[in-house]
Amino acid sequence: MSSCNNSACLNEARRVAIFGGTHGNEMSGVTLVNLWVKNSAEIQRKGVETKPFITNPKAVEKCTRYVDTDLNRAFTPENLSAPGGDNLPYEVQRAQEINRIFGPKESPDAYDVIFDLHNTTSNMGCTLILESSNDHFNLQMMHYIKKAIAPASCLVLLNEHPLLKYSTSRSVAKHPVGLEVGPQPQGVLRSNIFEAMRVILKHALDFIELFNEGMEFPPCTVEAFRVLERIDYPRDANGNIIAMVHPNLQDCDWEPLNPGDPMFQTFDGKTIHYHGSGTVYPTFINEAAYYEKQQAFVTTRREALVASAIRKV
Amino acid sequence: MEHVSLPPLSRVAICGGTHGNEMSGVYMVKEMQKQKVHRTESVSITTVLSNPRAVDACRRYMETDLNRCFTDALLSAPITDSTPYELRRAQELNAQLGPKGSPEAVDLLCDIHNTTANMGMCLIFYSLDWITLHIYNYIQSKMTSAPVRAIQMDIPISEAYSLESVGKRGISIEVGPQPNGVTRADIFNMAKEAVDLTLEWLQKLNSGSTFEGGEVEAYTLVKSVDYPRDPTTNDITAAIHPQLQDNDFKLLKPGDPIFLSFSGETVKHEGEELYPLFVNECAYYEKKIAFHLAKKVTLAFPSISVKKED
Numbered sequence A: 001m002s003s004c005n006n007s008a009c010l011n012e013a014r015r016v017a018i019f020g021g022t023h024g025n026e027m028s029g030v031t032l033v034n035l036w037v038k039n040s041a042e043i044q045r046k047g048v049e050t051k052p053f054i055t056n057p058k059a060v061e062k063c064t065r066y067v068d069t070d071l072n073r074a075f076t077p078e079n080l081s082a083p084g085g086d087n088l089p090y091e092v093q094r095a096q097e098i099n100r101i102f103g104p105k106e107s108p109d110a111y112d113v114i115f116d117l118h119n120t121t122s123n124m125g126c127t128l129i130l131e132s133s134n135d136h137f138n139l140q141m142m143h144y145i146k147k148a149i150a151p152a153s154c155l156v157l158l159n160e161h162p163l164l165k166y167s168t169s170r171s172v173a174k175h176p177v178g179l180e181v182g183p184q185p186q187g188v189l190r191s192n193i194f195e196a197m198r199v200i201l202k203h204a205l206d207f208i209e210l211f212n213e214g215m216e217f218p219p220c221t222v223e224a225f226r227v228l229e230r231i232d233y234p235r236d237a238n239g240n241i242i243a244m245v246h247p248n249l250q251d252c253d254w255e256p257l258n259p260g261d262p263m264f265q266t267f268d269g270k271t272i273h274y275h276g277s278g279t280v281y282p283t284f285i286n287e288a289a290y291y292e293k294q295q296a297f298v299t300t301r302r303e304a305l306v307a308s309a310i311r312k313v
Numbered sequence B: 001m002e003h004v005s006l007p008p009l010s011r012v013a014i015c016g017g018t019h020g021n022e023m024s025g026v027y028m029v030k031e032m033q034k035q036k037v038h039r040t041e042s043v044s045i046t047t048v049l050s051n052p053r054a055v056d057a058c059r060r061y062m063e064t065d066l067n068r069c070f071t072d073a074l075l076s077a078p079i080t081d082s083t084p085y086e087l088r089r090a091q092e093l094n095a096q097l098g099p100k101g102s103p104e105a106v107d108l109l110c111d112i113h114n115t116t117a118n119m120g121m122c123l124i125f126y127s128l129d130w131i132t133l134h135i136y137n138y139i140q141s142k143m144t145s146a147p148v149r150a151i152q153m154d155i156p157i158s159e160a161y162s163l164e165s166v167g168k169r170g171i172s173i174e175v176g177p178q179p180n181g182v183t184r185a186d187i188f189n190m191a192k193e194a195v196d197l198t199l200e201w202l203q204k205l206n207s208g209s210t211f212e213g214g215e216v217e218a219y220t221l222v223k224s225v226d227y228p229r230d231p232t233t234n235d236i237t238a239a240i241h242p243q244l245q246d247n248d249f250k251l252l253k254p255g256d257p258i259f260l261s262f263s264g265e266t267v268k269h270e271g272e273e274l275y276p277l278f279v280n281e282c283a284y285y286e287k288k289i290a291f292h293l294a295k296k297v298t299l300a301f302p303s304i305s306v307k308k309e310d
Helices: A027-038 A057-062 A090-102 A136-149 A191-212 B023-034 B052-057 B085-097 B130-142 B185-206
Strands: A002-004 A007-010 A015-020 A049-054 A113-119 A125-130 A154-158 A175-182 A220-231 A243-245 A262-266 A271-273 A281-283 A297-307 A309-312 B004-006 B011-016 B044-049 B108-114 B120-125 B148-152 B169-176 B214-225 B238-240 B257-261 B266-268 B275-277 B291-301 B304-306
Touching (some): A007 A136, A027 A191, A113 A191, A175 A191, B011 B023, B011 B085
Parallel strands (some): A125 A154, B011 B044, B011 B108, B120 B148
Antiparallel strands (some): A125 A175, A220 A297, A262 A271, B275 B291
């Protein structure tokens, strides 16, 4: 990125994609993308090509998270270059196809922005997921969205953790943006969740249009929650879960969890307390899909991220 | 109503995982098996994980919905190589806990379920039976953590298709809202309380207590409503309206909104005033049900006690 008069000068965002159905049972994205594939008027903006796309059609058809393997973990360098064609797991084949259409990942030909639409069973409200604290374009977009929907809330989750970060569908783009809205059960479409996601996308596309028209966005601070660690369920010697998220923690995404606070309740009624060294902000509390990934919730800390001023080249 | 005397109820089955992704029952049965809960003083307890393959896969079912496999016809159908897993399993469960309609069947079968609908604690039972009404009455009087409601299925037992119809008496304990594949502690605790109260009531009955008769309100299903769909593709074109979402058991009047289409139009309820339930239950999308509509009935029941042995 080049610097002109204290602003970061970035290329126009000409090619944008909206991914739905990366997990086939997360219904807001599936429904929105299917709508827009039929009629894209709502997502058109001057000077931008916006492509709605169902990333995992087989999983969508079966209304399941994935068929062979989690598509949203599949975009590793090994997978993207793996030989084997039809013998590869379905989602690895899909990842290669998506990389061909919207990438190649980390090349100048990659799409400028990809919005990947997700739902969670956790009580996270509207969350924007950021993969890099140095992505000033994304930081400015998220700042714009937060202001536009206020007083309704939209929080920013930063996952830059070297071990916990994963290779998402959206990571194919130069500016990947995750949209996570909950709580919503898998396979269920809730009207309020659907409309909230729709509104966030509207503002995101407005931002891109304004940026492309030459608007300069002054420096700003974006409050974010940085992922620290993953906490698993208590398990017995055979790996079976022996406790549930405690009622005091359930649905309390983004609220402080202090050392000594109740964290889990065993099936026979005992409380297990949090014994970390300081206050953390848990999120992804009791996400259905994470039981198999050994995750009851993640801890985060609050951080103010600074975004440089940006304008188009 | 005249007082009713009956023999003690000595055999109970507690079933979970009839749908493999409805987690309260799965973990309750596993915990009871871990704690080796076989009996209370007067009641022998059989705990069963109804659909173990679906539980392992954390899916509702593998080939067909187990909880639709218990009609008399399906239970007596011959098994061939192409018989779906759940139909075979239904016949196994019928042999273990039934046979349905015979004197060997367990006295009471409790099957634990979850729903994504905001239904709180619901007890679902088939035709009129004093035992199930008394259990409902007892649980309702003791449970404070959520509203307790009863749903009566108006279907003759031979056509009754769900697991609890295998017992001499059956209750389906339905607790929500909980997403598939998720275990919420508050929901688990409610389901556990209902099971504990049921066993407590049985124990008291068997020990000679008399339970006074009375009246309770229950809901009986009238009809179900599907989502609005595109006539060519059959795709759903609207979501449950925000004013109906999470408002199970709140009386629906003509003119009340029921769906909000993706293009912003409101669809309204027409016809008689009825009570919606199973509003936005995940598993019912494929059964073409957005919600059920029910009417309220009042059911009277007599006082009961066990027959005194001479």
